[in-house]
Amino acid sequence: MTEDTPPATKGRTVTIAVAVLVLLVGAVLVALTAFRPGDPGTGDPEAGFARDMSTHHAQAVRMSFIVRDGTDDAEVRLLAYDIINTQSAQIGMMTAWLDEWGLPKTDPAGPMRWMSGHGGHQGATAMPGMATRDQLAELERASGRAAEVQYLRLMVAHHRGGVAMAEAVLARTGHDRVRSLARTMVTGQNAEIAQMNRMLRQRGGTAV
Template structure:
């Protein structure tokens, strides 16, 4: 075969290769657009960020309250840790929603992401229920989500002092943390987005550890476990 015959074939091969590269890039771009890097407003990532931020905000409020109602150093240190940790996590989740250009509230209602539609992972995990009466069920006396304290319970905490305030706070926070763990485990079952999974895992580990600590603190105060 002459050089003249080989040259067009070489050029054709180069053109075909270029077309394949461009097609591959287009497919990659399309697949990238489908990855859950930017969740939808009804997805579990956005729902978790919104609902856990609301949940955390009440924990921060209760922690500020008890900090001012007792001089006990162990209780004040626990409250300080919860204030700092959960305030930082609220900031992180709010930044996600800003980055994803999603609203801070879901007009369709809280916790619907936990009912099983639109998730990436396993089947639905039921929404957490209040465990022992220490905090109300969703909608009762202002408790907007399971595990959260009611308006009455918050008022009672604000009116208590000393050991009574410590015990009220510990009981309320144990119930609060248990519901938070259920929410974090629910998003772990529904998302493949690594930064969401990383935060949720840290919440599960941290809040379980604090539940154990708070139960020990209740025992030291002559109160039953929460």
């Protein structure tokens, strides 16, 4: 560019160069976001855990709403309230992960594939600890002490299944956020299992 180049032309040249640079930087950032190393794929254990544990948690939330409406027992209602809030928040966290990773909320190949070989699960679609339709229907019909005992027994089994799933993903992932949540689940649900067995004995039930 010569000294005779008009100032307006120089300004336009700089503006164009800056615009091109901005576009290039933006393209690089988009590419890095789309192809971040370390983000799980749809068939990876982190994605399977997020999907299947969300489904597992959803049933715990459902059972907790049922017993909350089926008893006046303050301790059982408080436990149900805690499970509703804790597991609903964790569902939100895992759903956000799937959104961040750009992955579908359900596995096109079916649930529980990621846990194959752990604790006797060989890719079966049944999640450990899930209540059956008949058990849920019975819980809905129950009230008072019967509802409390049934809920506690079902929830102990449900929590044990959840702990097994959390331990399975801990054995399969190095993803920091997934490991942190899974460890929280193992610790929290084991503590609640002990609490629920104590509550069962207090209500005339047998610890499970």
